[in-house]
Amino acid sequence: MQLNRLVNFHKTLGDPTRIRILSLLATGPLHGQAIAGKLGLKAPTITHHMTKLRDTGIVYQRRDKNTIYYYIDEKKFRSYSEALPNMLYQPEQDKEDDALKAQAVVNNFIEADGTLKHLPSQRKKKIIILKHLINGLERGKKYPEKEINEYIKRFHPDFATIRREFIINHFMYRENNIYELNPEEMWATID
Amino acid sequence: MQLNRLVNFHKTLGDPTRIRILSLLATGPLHGQAIAGKLGLKAPTITHHMTKLRDTGIVYQRRDKNTIYYYIDEKKFRSYSEALPNMLYQPEQDKEDDALKAQAVVNNFIEADGTLKHLPSQRKKKIIILKHLINGLERGKKYPEKEINEYIKRFHPDFATIRREFIINHFMYRENNIYELNPEEMWATID
DNA sequence: TATCTAATTAGGTAGTTGTCTAATTAGATA
DNA sequence: TATCTAATTAGACAACTACCTAATTAGATA
Numbered sequence: 001m002q003l004n005r006l007v008n009f010h011k012t013l014g015d016p017t018r019i020r021i022l023s024l025l026a027t028g029p030l031h032g033q034a035i036a037g038k039l040g041l042k043a044p045t046i047t048h049h050m051t052k053l054r055d056t057g058i059v060y061q062r063r064d065k066n067t068i069y070y071y072i073d074e075k076k077f078r079s080y081s082e083a084l085p086n087m088l089y090q091p092e093q094d095k096e097d098d099a100l101k102a103q104a105v106v107n108n109f110i111e112a113d114g115t116l117k118h119l120p121s122q123r124k125k126k127i128i129i130l131k132h133l134i135n136g137l138e139r140g141k142k143y144p145e146k147e148i149n150e151y152i153k154r155f156h157p158d159f160a161t162i163r164r165e166f167i168i169n170h171f172m173y174r175e176n177n178i179y180e181l182n183p184e185e186m187w188a189t190i191d
Numbered sequence: 192m193q194l195n196r197l198v199n200f201h202k203t204l205g206d207p208t209r210i211r212i213l214s215l216l217a218t219g220p221l222h223g224q225a226i227a228g229k230l231g232l233k234a235p236t237i238t239h240h241m242t243k244l245r246d247t248g249i250v251y252q253r254r255d256k257n258t259i260y261y262y263i264d265e266k267k268f269r270s271y272s273e274a275l276p277n278m279l280y281q282p283e284q285d286k287e288d289d290a291l292k293a294q295a296v297v298n299n300f301i302e303a304d305g306t307l308k309h310l311p312s313q314r315k316k317k318i319i320i321l322k323h324l325i326n327g328l329e330r331g332k333k334y335p336e337k338e339i340n341e342y343i344k345r346f347h348p349d350f351a352t353i354r355r356e357f358i359i360n361h362f363m364y365r366e367n368n369i370y371e372l373n374p375e376e377m378w379a380t381i382d
Numbered sequence: 383t384a385t386c387t388a389a390t391t392a393g394g395t396a397g398t399t400g401t402c403t404a405a406t407t408a409g410a411t412a
Numbered sequence: 413t414a415t416c417t418a419a420t421t422a423g424a425c426a427a428c429t430a431c432c433t434a435a436t437t438a439g440a441t442a
Binding site: 031046 | 419420
């Protein structure tokens with residue numbers, strides 16, 4: 001799916017008349033005259049719009065004698081709709097998969113009482129656990145070193161190592177022994 | 192979410208320059224001058240486009256000193272993208288739920304060897320089972336009554352009752368004792 | 383206060399698009 | 413073949429829009 005076709009898809013949906021046509025077709029196929037009648041428009045106008053809708057691929061037609069019936073291809077309609085955010089970002093499905101895997105790692109390394117068994121040595125898993133640990137910290141709040149130490153000790157006695165990992169992996173930054181969460185964009189990522 | 196806003200959303204995405212802006216922002220926030228530079232456009236043109244993007248709600252801004260940074264709201268971006276097909280049709284999630292329920296009914300009334308225990312008396316469940324039964328019939332093919340009877344007997348000996356249910360619920364129609372599947376639009380539905 | 387930078391507003395131009403009427407085409411039927 | 417219906421094409425007009433330059437505003441800083 002090249003970008004150009006996607007722009008065209010959205011341009012086509014960006015017109016109230018064409019949306020009204022789609023609403024009609026969503027309840028079942030119709031022919032041109034019927035659409036024109038229901039919308040109070042002339043036949044050539046319908047031809048004009050159907051050409052655009054057909055060009056996107058979400059509408060197709062079948063001829064029966066002299067009459068042409070228009071249908072929506074719902075599958076395509078849905079997949080084209082989601083295509084743009086999926087191109088710019090990771091598809092939702094992958095995200096859910098990632099979330100599931102992360103949950104599995106957390107289950108492996110975090111005890112039932114919430115404490116940490118030990119830091120994973122595998123980088124990917126370590127990042128997942130570090131993310132889990134900082135969940136309880138507040139965005140924009142400044143923490144003195146002592147407070148950070150106390151916080152980490154709720155999970156594991158070796159607060160020095162974990163505090164260092166927070167800094168190395170850009171989850172937090174330190175200035176004059178005051179700690180603060182970094183914006184999420186800066187955090188280390190898995191891929 | 193009113194229709195008008197959705198039309199506007201798609202109209203906004205229906206422009207190549209704005210898509211390029213979104214691609215840039217998807218990798219991280221940027222300010223106006225940076226966007227203008229990367230795209231080879233002048234500042235007022237960027238203002239023009241950012242106004243439209245902001246109006247849809249998928250882009251917001253934060254000021255830092257004199258510079259305005261633009262951000263995409265990915266959640267909104269995704270949900271607006273799916274909104275139109277979800278308005279015209281049943282949301283995908285509901286469909287999956289329905290499919291699961293239907294599967295449960297089939298499991299209850301169909302034996303391991305594929306035969307039918309008995310027709311459910313509850314209308315909803317009956318429709319589900321009838322749909323399941325006609326799965327093996329071919330669209331557009333004409334069946335003599337004898338062939339239909341044989342087909343149904345593979346599921347249940349009482350072919351006469353089930354054959355009648357096919358007709359009553361518009362899954363098939365009969366002409367001169369020749370049976371044929373109706374188009375799917377005509378089938379009885381649950382809701 | 384004067385100055386600098388980033389953003390916005392105003393106004394203009396070229397190109398696009400939604401709609402129409404009138405004329406034409408495509409296909410079925412008497 | 414003549415005729416009917418549905419759809420399309422051609423061509424026109426008004427509305428809209430993407431982009432520009434020039435001028436202005438908003439906010440920070442020397």
